[in-house]
Amino acid sequence: MKKLVLILMLATPIFVSAQFDKYFENKSMRVDYFHAGNNKTDNYFIDEVIAEPYWGGSKVNLIDETNFGKYLVKVLDKASGKLIYSRSYSTLFGEWQTVDEAKSVQKSFSESVVFPYPKNPVTVVFCTKSFDTGFYEEKYRYDINPEDACLVKRDNRHKYPVFEVHKGGEANKKVDIVIIPDGYTASQMSLFKKDCEKFKNEFFKYEPYSSHKDDFNIHAVLAPSEESGSDEPCKGIWKNTVVSCSYWSLGSERYLMTTDNKTLRDVAANAPYDQIYILVNSTKYGGGGIYNWYCTGVNSNVMAGKIIVHEFGHGFAGLGDEYVGNAEYNDFYNKKLEPADPNVTNLVNFDVKWKDMIEPGTPIPTPATAEYKNKVGVYEGAGYMQKDFYRPMQDCLMNHFQCDEFCPVCKRAIVKMIEFYTK
16 A cells, blocks of 8 residues: 555656646746726736746646635636636735725736646636635636737747856746846946845845755846936936836835836746846835735845845745834735735634644733743734734744844745745
8 A cells, every 4th residue: 555655646746747748838828917996996908918938837736725815817728627727926906906096096007927838728717816705706717829820929029148046957846036137237237147146145045945945046137227226206216227116116115116017027038937036226225025926125235135035935935024014005904814924814714824833832822022032923913913913923034124034934834835836
């Protein structure tokens, strides 16, 4: 019996990989669309379909069961209706829906979903997670014939050379990070290369990344900007940069993001990627990270290293902020539902979080006293909320930068995501 079980375990990855080969080619399909609405509504409008040369994701783990994101894309084989790929993700539009402006204004944001290039016609299903129920609700379906020459665009509008920063192995078996420069001119490409090396050194300084160094590839696209720096709209500073990052996103000075999704995706397509990180040429503190969307951070601030790993925690592992306040959001969480973030709880369904990591005798909630300083517990104050939301440790890099490491709960969540892409 033991030999049979071992044979089945060894055969499973081969079988699943064969499933990939049955339905997909080893490159990507990108669907650009506009996501529009206000604080209560969201609608999907197709823009264009693009063939891209690389598939950086797993060929084994094709179905996403984390449900961390606010949105879910499903790819169905059109002939059979079988689910052959899915990913959850969040977006800047989803965050914008929670700010005051969305109560009185309708806006549209450019967005994209990327999946392995299908061999046969597929149906792409766009879903939004209900704030009231926590379940994904289908919003729009779109049929695609991958052989439709009039539909699928096959040129990259922004072709640039790629600099290999770190090579762990084959793209489909590693976590592939692509670094996009913003605010580096052509004469500053050598600086960008040096900053990419700094990125690598800072990134692998922190656990669990240092223990999993061989599970990552880091590519950098050498895409110059016309001007150096970044937009600061409230100071009247506007820079002509390749992906147009800007401070004061969603009304927060330090929130450094871009709405130029199409250019960003075009530039990223020069390399295989699972995660996009935009490195902004600026000394001013700023950054951001959205799950399975993109992350940003500056190159020259004294906190640049910790910004990298904090924001990557958002973008890669779906980790939530553990601090209180300092956000422009309204109703970011439904207090009646357990948050999706693996490191934030409101104790509605704590069994699915880190209950198994708490030592017997530790009170729940846990007082933030010296007695429990270095113990996993349930400490009040997380997800921007002072009351009724809890974090795993008193200190963590997802809470504040006086801390020098991730807590055990965040480390476990990061490792699980690494294994999702690599196992």
